Amino acid sequence: xxxxxxxxxxxxxxxxxxxxxxxxxxxxxxxxxxxxxxxxxxxxxxxxxxxxxxxxxxxxxxxxxxxxxxxxxxxxxxxxxxxxxxxxxxxxxxxxxxxxxxxxxxxxxxxxxxxxxxxxxxxxxxxxxx
Numbered sequence: 001x002x003x004x005x006x007x008x009x010x011x012x013x014x015x016x017x018x019x020x021x022x023x024x025x026x027x028x029x030x031x032x033x034x035x036x037x038x039x040x041x042x043x044x045x046x047x048x049x050x051x052x053x054x055x056x057x058x059x060x061x062x063x064x065x066x067x068x069x070x071x072x073x074x075x076x077x078x079x080x081x082x083x084x085x086x087x088x089x090x091x092x093x094x095x096x097x098x099x100x101x102x103x104x105x106x107x108x109x110x111x112x113x114x115x116x117x118x119x120x121x122x123x124x125x126x127x128x129x130x
Contacts, residue, residue: 020044056108063107068092069100073109073123080122 021044048054064070072086083101087094101121104110112119 018044020047059107060109063103063109066100066103069104072097072100073104076110076121076123080120082118082120084118086121 021040064073068090071090075081075086075089081089083094083097086101087097090097101110101112105112109124110121111124112121114120
């Protein structure tokens with residue numbers, strides 16, 4: 001229940017930031033000096049960057065910003081794989097694949113489940129409400 005409250009609070013913070021910007025832009029006339037707009041835009045940007053969810057979302061986008069990690073992430077959409085299978089699939093050393101998998105795990109995009117000697121990786125379910 002607390003996750004739902006946190007999600008609602010984050011949504012309200014987002015809405016408030018964008019509503020503030022929208023109201024400001026509507027109140028301005030076309031003759032307004034650009035400095036006023038820049039100040040307001042910087043203020044809204046600062047609010048967005050300091051929200052609790054910003055860092056989490058930034059880490060997800062950053063993790064997916066690499067072609068190999070994005071490909072691994074998309075492939076795990078179809079099938080669960082261990083690091084050795086991913087290594088063969090991409091023709092990359094297992095140590096390099098492990099590095100990419102750790103970044104995806106840290107961004108909370110995938111999870112590894114220990115099955116005997118192997119760790120099987122799969123995509124995490126993403127809550128679309130956030």
